[in-house]
Amino acid sequence: MSEYLSLLKYYRDPHLAKALRIKIHEIAKKIDEGIMIMHVCGSHEWTITHYGIRSLLPDNVEVRAGPGCPVCITPATDIDDAVKLALDGIVVTTYGDMSRARGTKMSLEEAKALGGDVRVIYGVQDAVKMARREPNKQFLFFAVGMDTTAPATAFEILKGVPENLSFLVSYRYTPAIQGSVMESNVLGIDAFISAGHSVTITGLKPYYGYFLNSKKPMVATGFEPIDVLMSIYMILKQIEEGTPKIENEYTRSVTWEGNVKAQEVMEKVFDLEDGYVRGVAVFPKAGFRLKDDFNKINAREQYGLKDRSKTSDEYVAGARCGEVVMGLIDPPECPLYMKSCKPEDPKGAPMVSQEGTCWIWAMHKLVNVSPRCRR
Structure with missing residues (x-):
């Protein structure tokens, strides 16, 4: 515990942060144009906002939040399907924040108020335990998130799950989403901070093809303020020297190959197909789908749900x-x-x-x- 606290103190050291701020300003002065950096992780946005990192940056350096919030990108039509099943008498299990996100008509929380059996859980293991305890009820796990949470679901499926538990899968593959944005010039993004927990699973390797096509700097980054400041400095250094590359700031967790065992488990259970990011677009090879071998626990097959996740859906009127x-x-x-x-x-x-x-x-x-x- 003392070693952890010592490490945490280092990554939140105000003196180190001040030194990095000076270095960032020095190198930014050598770059004439404005630099737009995008991260794709809600945890990074929390760190950047909580510690006021944007206020430390020079005027020509901006950091934007990209599509990294799992709840935010889950298609409304998938939420609609989960709501329908809850109202039809299926016990729907999902995470707390996902239960509050509205589909085109209502949220799972609102469906619960109308009599649906919606249960908030901390992980897929909770859904498995509930289904085993209540074999006379049909259960559904609304599987949302990114490649960070998909391995746990795949592992449980391979172990074997109760016959009365099915899965409505709405996972998204981070490298495909970030990679598509990297290859696009529409948003004017110059460089990317990659989500440390996701890259811990996938490794840096899946990003290589996108990098070759875009030649945009990318740094895999941890979640402490020093991590973020260091990654911004590394990006600016690449830009100033004209040497774009894939770099790894989060060396205490991320490798080139990633978590190979987690990848193997996912590949046994899921295929990748085009996936819709809510309110944005369909991204190639960004959506997880249960393999045909698991159709018996695939809620789309079991309950005759049409896969509408590639169709456009809207947020509340007037919202952006x-x-x-x-x-x-x-x-x-x-x-x-x-x-x-x-x-x-x-x-x-x-x-x-x-x-x-x-x-x-x-x-x-x-x-x-x-x-x-x-x-």
């Missing part, structure tokens, strides 16, 4: 959630932000989840923190 998710705007630029849409009464998914940009900004009482808002 999709633009927030893709980093096109900051939360205060949405007309509903902190007016009709607040943490205690969220309208859009980015205000529901603790990894959602709107929730993070609202809880930190932030209004104008980015250069785009300051102008």
Whole structure:
């Protein structure tokens, strides 16, 4: 424990942060144009916001939040399917923040108020235990998240799950989402901070092809303030020297190959197909699908659900959630932000989840923190 606290103190050292700030400003002065950096992780957004990292950056360096919140990117049509099953008498298990995100009509929490049996759990193991304890009921695990949580579900499936438990899979593959944004010039992103927990699973290897096509700097990053500041410095150094590359700041967890055992487990259970990111677009090879061998526990097959996850769906009228998710705007630029849409009464998914940009900004009482808002 003392070793952990010592390490934590190092990664939150204000003197080290000040030294990195000076280095960032020095190198930014050598770069004439503005630099736009995108991260794709709600945990990174929390760190950046909580520790006021944007306020430490020079005016020509901006960090945007990208599509890294699992709840925010889950298609509304998938939520609709889970709601329908809950109202049809199926016991639906899912995470707390996912239960509050609304589909096109309502959330699972609202379905529970109407009589549906919706249970908040901490992980897939809870769903397995509940199904075993109550064999006379049909259970569903609403499997949402990224490649960070998919291995645990795959592992449970391979071990064997109760016959009365099925899975509505809505996982997304981070490398494919970030990679597509890397290859696109629409958003004007110059470099990327990659989610440390995701890259711990996938490794850096899946990003190599996207990097070759884009030649945009990418740094795998941990979740402490020193991690983030160091990764920004590493990115600026690449840009200033004209040597874009894939780098690893999070060496205490991330490797080139990643967690090979977790990858093997996922590959035995899931195939990758095109996946819809709510309010944004369909990304090639970004969606997880249960292999045909597991059709007996696939809720889409078991209950005749149409896969509508590649179709467009909308957030609440007037909201600009999709633009927030893709980093096109900051939360205060949405007309509903902190007016009709607040943490205690969220309208859009980015205000529901603790990894959602709107929730993070609202809880930190932030209004104008980015250069785009300051102008």
